[in-house]
Every structure is written in C-alpha cells, then in structure tokens.
Amino acid sequence: xxxxxxxxxxxxxxxxxxxxxxxxxxxxxxxxxxxxxxxxxxxxxxxxxxxxxxxxxxxxxxxxxxxxxxxxxxxxxxxxxxxxxxxxxxxxxxxxxxxxxxxxxxxxxxxxxxxxxxxxxxx
Amino acid sequence: xxxxxxxxxxxxxxxxxxxxxxxxxxxxxxxxxxxxxxxxxxxxxxxxxxxxxxxxxxxxxxxxxxxxxxxxxxxxxxxxxxxxxxxxxxxxxxxxxxxxxxxxxx
Numbered sequence: 001x002x003x004x005x006x007x008x009x010x011x012x013x014x015x016x017x018x019x020x021x022x023x024x025x026x027x028x029x030x031x032x033x034x035x036x037x038x039x040x041x042x043x044x045x046x047x048x049x050x051x052x053x054x055x056x057x058x059x060x061x062x063x064x065x066x067x068x069x070x071x072x073x074x075x076x077x078x079x080x081x082x083x084x085x086x087x088x089x090x091x092x093x094x095x096x097x098x099x100x101x102x103x104x105x106x107x108x109x110x111x112x113x114x115x116x117x118x119x120x121x122x123x
Numbered sequence: 124x125x126x127x128x129x130x131x132x133x134x135x136x137x138x139x140x141x142x143x144x145x146x147x148x149x150x151x152x153x154x155x156x157x158x159x160x161x162x163x164x165x166x167x168x169x170x171x172x173x174x175x176x177x178x179x180x181x182x183x184x185x186x187x188x189x190x191x192x193x194x195x196x197x198x199x200x201x202x203x204x205x206x207x208x209x210x211x212x213x214x215x216x217x218x219x220x221x222x223x224x225x226x227x228x229x
Binding site: 035037044045046047050061062063064097104107108109110111112113114115116 | 155159165166167168169173178210212217219221222
C-alpha cells in the first residue's frame with residue numbers, strides 16, 4: 001500500500017524551530033518529487049515547497065512566506081522527507097501535509113497525501 | 124505569482140443535483156490545472172489533472188474542463204459522499220497556488 005506518514009508536529013514558541021518528517025512506503029520514493037502543503041485552522045491549502053529527485057539534482061523551491069526560514073530535504077535511503085522549520089511565527093500554525101508528486105508528460109500533481117501533522121506556534 | 128480564484132466559495136445542493144464549480148487563473152496556465160477534494164479533518168484527495176483527465180478510480184460523474192484562465196469542475200449527479208470542499212491548483216509555474224476552495228453543502 002502506498003503510504004505517507006508525517007510526524008514531528010507539536011507546540012513551539014514563536015522564534016523556535018521544529019523538524020517534521022514524512023515516512024514513505026509502498027512506492028519507489030527516490031523516483032518522485034515531494035511537496036509540503038499546509039492548512040491553517042479553518043483556511044485553505046497553501047503550498048510550502050518542493051524537493052525534486054536525484055535526476056533533477058534534488059533542487060528545492062519554496063513559497064515566499066517560508067523562504068529563508070524553512071528547508072526541505074530528503075533521504076532516499078530511508079525513504080524519508082523532512083521539513084526543517086526555523087524562526088517560526090504564529091502564522092505558521094497549521095496542519096502540515098507531505099504529498100507525493102506524480103508527473104505525466106510535464107503535468108505534475110500531488111496524487112498521494114499523508115494525514116498531516118499539526119504545528120502550533122504560540123507563547 | 125499566479126492567483127487562483129474559485130467561485131462560489133460555498134454552495135448548497137441536493138443529492139442528484141448537477142454542480143458546477145469555477146476556477147479562474149490570474150494569467151493563462153494552458154491546461155495545467157488540478158482538482159482536489161477534501162473532507163473535514165482529512166487529507167485532500169486528488170481528482171483531476173491537466174484540467175480534464177480523471178485520476179484512476181475517480182467516479183465518472185466528476186468532470187473537468189477549461190483552458191487558458193477559466194476552468195470548471197462539474198459533478199453530474201451529486202452523491203452523499205461528494206459533500207466536501209473542492210480546491211483547484213495550478214501546476215503551470217512555481218510557486219504552486221491553490222484556489223480558496225468551494226464548500227459543497229447539503
């Protein structure tokens with residue numbers, strides 16, 4: 001079964017750091033780009049960023065709202081995706097989802113999602 | 124950044140109704156448009172890519188159309204399990220952006 005499981009969420013004070021993990025199983029993790037998407041309480045979906053695969057040099061891209069504070073990385077040997085979050089702000093409070101990116105002739109979409117992990121930034 | 128605007132933000136419908144949701148991009152995105160369904164407390168579920176191509180396993184009552192800046196998601200005959208929030212998302216360029224969502228209520 002194809003599965004993504006996030007972990008590492010919790011309560012952190014403003015200015016603090018947190019590292020989220022996403023464990024993948026049931027597919028060849030190294031082949032895929034991977035995304036992080038978040039959802040603030042009662043709000044819509046917001047793309048956080050992407051890591052590409054080895055063939056594409058593991059390049060990363062970020063939303064402007066997190067660029068310079070968040071870092072996406074991956075360990076293909078451990079089938080794991082990570083989101084290092086620094087200098088956290090109250091507006092980073094959200095459920096964070098990891099998602100597998102599939103591609104068909106340059107059409108890319110997030111076809112598998114984890115259940116999410118909750119990050120609360122509050123003093 | 125490309126802005127995605129959905130309308131309406133919510134709608135009320137009955138089982139068996141035909142439902143249409145609109146998504147507009149702030150610039151042309153060709154047909155690089157995806158649709159997702161999300162139920163309360165759950166992760167989004169992928170439905171459609173390339174504006175009109177159904178993901179395997181998605182019921183045929185779901186349909187997508189459009190190109191350029193204007194897109195629609197249509198549910199031909201609403202079923203009880205279709206009550207959810209629907210999001211469009213452009214995959215034309217990064218940063219990827221989602222529409223604000225359309226909540227389909229009973």
